[in-house]
Amino acid sequence: MSMDIAAMADLATATIRIATPLLFAALGGLLSEKAGTFAVGIEGMMLAGAFSGAISAFVFGNVALGFALAALGGAVTGSLLAFATARCRADQMVTGLAVNVLVLGLSSFLLRGLFGGRAPVIRLTPPAAWPSPWLSDLPVLGPVLFRQPAIVYLAFLLVVPVALFLAKTRAGLILRAVGENPEAAFAAGSDPVRIRMRAIIAGGALAGLGGAVLALQEVGSFTDGMTNGRGFIALAAILVGRWTPVGAMAGCLIFGFVTALELRAQSWGLPVSSYVMQMMPYCLALALLAGISRSARLPASIGIPFIRH
Amino acid sequence: MSSLSGVDAPNNGLPPGKVAAFNTADLLRRALAGTATRAILAVALALLITAILILIAGKNPLLAYAALLKGAFGSLDRIIFGLNKSTPYILAGLGVALCFRANVINIGAEGQIAVGGIGATAVALSGLALPGFLLMPMALVAGAACGALWAGVAAFISLKRGVHEVLCTLLLNFVGVLLVSEVLHGRLGEQGAGFPQSPLLPRTTWLPKLVAGTDLHIGIVLAVGAALACHILFWRTTFGFRLRIMGASRNAARYVGISNMRQTMRVMLLAGGLAGLAGGVEVLGVHYRLIEGFSAGFGFNAVGVALLASLNPMAVLPAGLFIGFLEAGALAMQREVGVPSSLVFVIQGLTMVFVLCALGLRGERSKV
Numbered sequence: 001m002s003m004d005i006a007a008m009a010d011l012a013t014a015t016i017r018i019a020t021p022l023l024f025a026a027l028g029g030l031l032s033e034k035a036g037t038f039a040v041g042i043e044g045m046m047l048a049g050a051f052s053g054a055i056s057a058f059v060f061g062n063v064a065l066g067f068a069l070a071a072l073g074g075a076v077t078g079s080l081l082a083f084a085t086a087r088c089r090a091d092q093m094v095t096g097l098a099v100n101v102l103v104l105g106l107s108s109f110l111l112r113g114l115f116g117g118r119a120p121v122i123r124l125t126p127p128a129a130w131p132s133p134w135l136s137d138l139p140v141l142g143p144v145l146f147r148q149p150a151i152v153y154l155a156f157l158l159v160v161p162v163a164l165f166l167a168k169t170r171a172g173l174i175l176r177a178v179g180e181n182p183e184a185a186f187a188a189g190s191d192p193v194r195i196r197m198r199a200i201i202a203g204g205a206l207a208g209l210g211g212a213v214l215a216l217q218e219v220g221s222f223t224d225g226m227t228n229g230r231g232f233i234a235l236a237a238i239l240v241g242r243w244t245p246v247g248a249m250a251g252c253l254i255f256g257f258v259t260a261l262e263l264r265a266q267s268w269g270l271p272v273s274s275y276v277m278q279m280m281p282y283c284l285a286l287a288l289l290a291g292i293s294r295s296a297r298l299p300a301s302i303g304i305p306f307i308r309h
Numbered sequence: 310m311s312s313l314s315g316v317d318a319p320n321n322g323l324p325p326g327k328v329a330a331f332n333t334a335d336l337l338r339r340a341l342a343g344t345a346t347r348a349i350l351a352v353a354l355a356l357l358i359t360a361i362l363i364l365i366a367g368k369n370p371l372l373a374y375a376a377l378l379k380g381a382f383g384s385l386d387r388i389i390f391g392l393n394k395s396t397p398y399i400l401a402g403l404g405v406a407l408c409f410r411a412n413v414i415n416i417g418a419e420g421q422i423a424v425g426g427i428g429a430t431a432v433a434l435s436g437l438a439l440p441g442f443l444l445m446p447m448a449l450v451a452g453a454a455c456g457a458l459w460a461g462v463a464a465f466i467s468l469k470r471g472v473h474e475v476l477c478t479l480l481l482n483f484v485g486v487l488l489v490s491e492v493l494h495g496r497l498g499e500q501g502a503g504f505p506q507s508p509l510l511p512r513t514t515w516l517p518k519l520v521a522g523t524d525l526h527i528g529i530v531l532a533v534g535a536a537l538a539c540h541i542l543f544w545r546t547t548f549g550f551r552l553r554i555m556g557a558s559r560n561a562a563r564y565v566g567i568s569n570m571r572q573t574m575r576v577m578l579l580a581g582g583l584a585g586l587a588g589g590v591e592v593l594g595v596h597y598r599l600i601e602g603f604s605a606g607f608g609f610n611a612v613g614v615a616l617l618a619s620l621n622p623m624a625v626l627p628a629g630l631f632i633g634f635l636e637a638g639a640l641a642m643q644r645e646v647g648v649p650s651s652l653v654f655v656i657q658g659l660t661m662v663f664v665l666c667a668l669g670l671r672g673e674r675s676k677v
Contacts, residue, residue, distance in 0.1 A: 040475065084662050089669035091313045093414050093475045094612065098661035101609050105654025106362075112649045113366030224651070232479050239476070275491040282483045289477075290470035305669065 005140065011260055012144045016152060017218065019249075019256030021046070021210040023155045025234035026241070026248040027162050028074070028206030033238060034166060035199035036179035036192075036301045040096025041081045042207045043231025044103035049074040049208025050215035051107035054222035055114070058122045066124075067151070067212050074208015075201050077103055082197035082204075089305035100231070108224045124220040127151070151213055156249070158206075163245040175199055179299035182306040192306040207231070229282075236285035240292060243299065251288075258284050313409050313620070313668065344619040348628065351617070351663035355656045362655065363648055373648045380641020381634040387641070389525040393595055395633025396528035397422065397587035397607055402614030402625045403539045404580025410543065410620050411552040411576050412559070417463050417478025418584040419608025420485025421456040425585025426592045427492055428455030430507050430599040433514040433592075434497065445514045449589045456585015457578045459485055464577035468570050474577075482608060490601050497599060505601035516594035526594035532629070535583060539622035552576060584611065606654075610636075613657045616664045632657065 029039030052073030057066030182192035241247025360370035408415035429452035543549035618624035643650040
């Protein structure tokens with residue numbers, strides 16, 4: 001019995017750890033989607049964050065700086081996407097995809113080009129877990145929830161301000177208005193193009209942080225294309241969570257759980273191949289989306305470029 | 310209306326139909342002129358920016374591009390390499406172009422190619438006692454069928470459950486690629502190969518060579534044929550006409566009695582079939598076996614090719630050749646000058662963003 005509890009606690013800890021980069025990305029994507037831009041580009045923004053975070057932490061030997069520059073890298077990627085989709089009205093989905101590949105190529109190229117043609121061996125020490133005082137001593141829950149690295153708490157705490165921002169502030173209301181009915185927002189005196197751009201760039205910074213969690217906290221290195229579809233899973237989490245921050249968090253936890261299960265299933269000796277297990281998060285995402293999609297309501301003007309008449 | 314499906318709405322109007330029936334050449338010229346200008350400008354701008362990147366990496370961009378050109382066209386072997394590389398991009402790109410025209414954003418070519426490769430391999434290895442001239446086409450058909458099936462699954466989920474087709478196709482890409490690994494570690498795998506691959510396919514199932522004594526297989530002929538067929542299908546048939554109306558406005562299509570669902574399913578099946586065929590061609594013509602990860606990057610290239618062609622089926626041909634030769638040249642550039650070949654992704658990504666911006670801005674002008 002105690003064995004089972006230990007295994008479950010281990011599973012829960014892994015779930016939270018795996019959900020963290022997804023959660024940053026999903027919150028970032030949520031800002032972008034609420035303002036009316038599909039967030040297909042979060043995969044690229046995450047990868048940009050992972051790259052700039054890992055490289056700067058490697059070069060300057062400072063992980064905190066790594067996180068900061070990761071947010072910057074994500075924001076820069078976001079601004080390219082924002083300029084193309086909001087200003088030039090480029091197709092949001094396909095531009096997102098193009099930016100993803102652009103970042104994939106650029107990070108792989110710079111990883112070699114900046115270091116004289118050969119990719120350096122990057123080994124970073126992940127920041128240690130930061131047990132929160134007295135909470136970490138709780139039985140079972142303590143080790144699972146409160147002996148995590150600081151960035152994990154940040155990710156989950158961030159859900160609250162993002163939710164409050166969207167629901168309770170004037171700026172959040174305008175952002176949502178731009179996603180629902182940009183003409184009305186325009187008539188009320190705000191500039192939908194600028195607001196969409198800001199939302200995408202802020203979302204990019206968050207997604208960049210998500211990438212940094214992956215590179216600096218989980219893996220401690222950077223490899224080509226290391227996000228490997230996590231951005232798309234975050235995107236699915238937004239949909240599963242019906243465009244609310246708390247829902248997106250739940251979605252990320254579900255996908256984190258399935259991935260954690262997948263990683264452990266091998267050692268449990270299940271008669272399923274590892275490739276079938278690796279398909280699980282994607283199949284689950286499809287199944288969940290198929291289950292909820294009819295009842296989910298997209299921001300009304302998502303995907304439609306705003307044109308000032 | 311999406312900025313994608315309205316590529317040439319203002320000047321070409323909907324049907325070239327009966328009025329322009331005798332005027333195909335002129336229509337084609339006009340359609341391609343805008344496309345070509347857009348594509349050339351986008352590529353030039355992308356090459357300019359990547360030149361700066363090459364400088365940052367401490368290499369001479371002129372030398373790098375010279376090596377790229379030489380690697381793409383330097384000898385007959387290189388040209389043949391480029392042609393073979395272009396073939397799957399053209400085939401899959403055609404399907405993507407038709408889907409985008411109908412405003413169905415299918416980015417699932419990667420998975421469809423992967424599954425198509427599985428289908429072709431399974432038939433080629435089935436040991437059916439058939440003469441090669443039958444088994445080879447059957448393998449290609451199986452590839453196309455599997456690709457179509459994969460696209461059909463995405464379309465089904467998307468249409469029946471209202472999940473956006475972008476997510477369906479994206480997620481199924483990952484599943485399709487993993488499926489290749491799964492079958493290679495199971496039924497189709499070669500024992501003791503040390504690398505996830507199938508056994509060598511029987512020689513009779515290999516695609517015949519177009520020029521004896523070279524590597525050039527008949528895939529490029531299939532690609533040209535497919536481009537012609539898609540051109541006619543899109544501009545000269547009721548189905549193409551329906552797709553064009555659907556791309557211009559779903560409501561208008563519904564109003565004139567076109568079932569958006571049925572057309573979406575059809576165009577997805579067609580695109581999946583073409584992508585699956587591309588997978589089959591790659592397996593039977595280039596590798597002669599199924600290899601893990603053989604489809605990596607193909608799906609994105611298909612989208613890139615379709616966009617570079619401004620979604621004109623005939624223009625997919627030169628666009629596919631461009632991307633194919635660009636990749637062939639980049640591999641040589643990496644060998645000769647030491648500039649990482651991942652630069653190709655940068656060039657492609659930038660080109661696509663520029664084309665998309667141009668299409669978006671153009672959509673605005675047509676409305677004013």
